[in-house]
Amino acid sequence: MAGKSSVAAIYFAILGIVTTAFGIADILVTAGASEFAYGILEIPGDLFRGGWGGVIVLFAGLFYLSGIRNFNEIHQFSKIVMGSILIWIMAGCDIFAMITESIPSWEEETGPWFNTLSDFIAAYAPPYAPAVLLLPFSLVVVYYIRKRKQEI
């Protein structure tokens, strides 16, 4: 049990460091008033997604890092869960924005009302914001929530 929880603590420590780094990067890119893209990663440079969103990603990272010590204690574990919830909020908003942008054609006067299938699919292609990239890794916490329930 102790071994398993230490694996979890290491996992969330690494996730916390990466998340914190992404949050700081978000804020720095916004402060520089530019966008940053590298491979599948894109850091938005606008004040809303990059600035406000960056602060939330940073908080998520800090929640992860503050929850790793004594991981099995419920209050510590709930900090890890809250870190993941913040990532879900950010990624959920980004994905919802992608969905709403992918459906209409955005033509002003003529042409079809809805996007073509290829443009619709292309709207979901990378690059992605940091929170979307962190999303699958943050979902690991669901496994630990279920495990904790089973133990009770």
Added chain:
Amino acid sequence: MKLTIDQRWDLIDKIAKQTITFGEYRHTLKDAIGEFTVKPLTGIPIAIAVMYAFWSIFGSFAGFFTDGFFVRLFDAYWLPWLQEVFPGQGGWLYTIMVDAGGIEGGEFVLSDNCLESFGVLTSGLFVAIGVVLPAIVIFYLMLALLEDIGYMPRLAVLIDTMLHKIGLHGYAIVPTILSLGCNVPGVTATRILETKKQRFIMMTLLAIFIPCGAQIGIMQDVIPGLMGWILLYLIIGYFIFGYILNKIVPGKAPEFLIDVPPYRRPMLSNIAKKVWGRIAGFFKVAIPFVLLGAAIVGVLYQIGVIRFLGDALAPVFVGWFGVPKETAGPLIAAFLRKDLAVAQLSVIEMTEYQMITAVVLVSIYFPCVATFAMMLKEGWKELLGAMAVLAVVVFAYGGLIHLIGILLGVA
């Protein structure tokens, strides 16, 4: 049979043993998260994230319907069709109902979009259905979700200390957030505050500093890049003038006790009922005012009242507030429709800072007619007091924003 006191206690013990189960209380994950959301150190980051989600989803949803479909529906189909079939092009009825147009080279020129046509059936309907309705639907849906999950009481606890500085308490967040949808239910919701002083402060701050869903929707549509600055100025004004009002308005601002419920899974039927009730209320109260407001603005423009007032007040607008002379008309018309006034301002040439100042002025300048009527219903003394505060705030805060612009070199 009469029992002695000891026999009664024995009986109570027996009943308690048979009916009450004792066990060790285990703190659940839900409990722990619930605790963290009311503690400032952990609760504020969560509140920041919740507000982010609120505005992000609001923007995406409203943009999807307004820019994705309604703009095209109204500008490419509805407006040209009405311009063609409505009789008496250039006449006063045509101007009020369909298109105020413009004069180029001595000839009447039709508008090419519903934001510039200023007709009841074009701008009025576009604003009411194309812009405000999607904004209101998503706003009330999200609010109902937050209420049903159990987050709103936690937000009230979290913000209580800050709101005490302006003479209110945590529950003042309810009318404040409701007003972001429509000021009318916001004014009604001030009744949850206990004292006259609190209700007066809240009502005044709502009328001045909280933009309604219609205005936010149109700002999101026509000046999305400046919205953050405008809201920031309004939030700062909300707290500065709240603090001053708390110092000068006599009366008490008591503490509040609140039973914070546990987090719960929201019930679809509950949410549907709440959202429908609020949207129906909005349709009954606000939509007629949008259309009536558009008609009255059209008539006032036609008979030259707004131009006259605009010319008369232009020195104040230009000299004191630092906005162009052309903004005087929309700022005066803002009494009837703030959303239409923002739309009118968006087509006037000015610097970004002047646009921020002008839109902030539209927000703080006067409550819309519907809010005005609701405030009157709450009491004429409160209304008069609020209007007096409003007049001072408009001149003081409008001038201050201009001064900040001068100091920053952007005005």
